[in-house]
Amino acid sequence: MAINKSLKYFLAVAKHGNIKRASDELYISQPSLTSAIKKLEAEMGAPLFNRLSKGVELTPYGQRFRAFAQEQQEQYFSLKHQFSDMQQRQFGKIKIGTGEVWWEGFVKQSVKDYQTLNPASSFHLEFGNNLSLLNHLTMGDIDLFIGHEVLELSEDCRVSFQPLFQDFESIYVSNKHPLSRSTPSPDLINNYPLLRVTPNHPRHQTVLANGLPHDDLLEERIIYDVDSVLASIDMLHMTQAVMPYSHRAETWLSGLGLSTCYTDKTKVGNIGIYTKLGETKSTVSEFVTLLKQHAQNLV
Known part of the structure; x- marks a missing residue:
């Protein structure tokens, strides 16, 4: 030019x-x-x-x-x-967004199988939380992402959600944490610092109809916001923080020195696949089929 x-x-x-x-x-x-x-x-x-x-x-x-x-x-x-x-x-590249727990649970195996079926395929993998991945999906930066269903989306956020399974919110701590050897009450858990892994950022709240909610109770609590799951695990071993995360990650996290001290079965989440409305690429459809098959292993 x-x-x-x-x-x-x-x-x-x-x-x-x-x-x-x-x-x-x-x-x-x-x-x-x-x-x-x-x-x-x-x-x-x-x-x-x-x-x-x-x-x-x-x-x-x-x-x-x-x-x-x-x-x-x-x-x-x-x-x-x-x-x-x-x-x-056009030559088959797929751009995928996912959380690290879902990568470990079934997305990794889906990618492996897709590459076996399509040896010339290429991938772009992006890790993040729901709002950031939703933002990238609506902007066309990724083709699909796997994560929790987000409620009260903006009308401008034209996406489709295909549910796969549900999960509960568990509280994870280091194996050396005082709560790892007990069954604590929610009030006792709230006395410890809160670690929010891959937290939502205000810059991504445009995908929500009413923006991010505000919790006054968190203003008096020590909070660690960490954008990496592995760094969050390190922080749990270094501090007495507690980390809310999917109960589906229990087996994976236990192998990394964490324990589940509490599971709240009233906090239910729907995990599924987000794609843009009106876009049906054959490569994406094939990969979604594999995701659905491997997700059955977690049900």
Whole structure:
């Protein structure tokens, strides 16, 4: 693109403040680069650089143009990446979002089986919580994700949910935690710091009709917010925090030194597969079939 070349030349000169160093980086001659910059200034109708004895510096016009040029280049490279991604999807690439507990439970085996059936296939795997993955699904960044059903979605969030099974909320602690050797009451559990693994972020609440709920009781409690399950496990071993998580993770987490001290069977969640409405790619449909088959092992 001609505009991209002009922006590339301008940004190189702005970065180095020197025509020679910029021309060396761009592998073009100094006269050619100087001519290109002068042509760009003529097109813009304003001087972008002040010529100094040992180089150049941006004028106020140049400073404004640099912000524009950087934004345009970022959009250009983003668009190229999107085009490349679209081409890869045409050849069978699937972009999947999942939580780590579901990856361990049945998604990993589904990916393995899909690759056996489609050796030339490629995958993009993204881990996160429900709201972040919902946001990426609606933006077209992923094709599907596996997670809990989200209630009170915004009308603009046009997605489909296929339920697989249910789970309960369990409280996990380190095997060395005082609560690991007892059956504590909810009130006793609330006396300990709360570890929220992959918590929701306000920036993703646009997928909700009424935004994130506010819990006044949490304001007086010590809270650790951790965006990684493995780091959360480390934090549980380092502190006396308690971690709410799916009871389906009990076998996996017990092998990592955690214990279940309480399970609340009144807190029921629906786990399933989210896809965008109106999009039925054969590759995605095939993978969803495998997910449903392997999810039966958890029921």
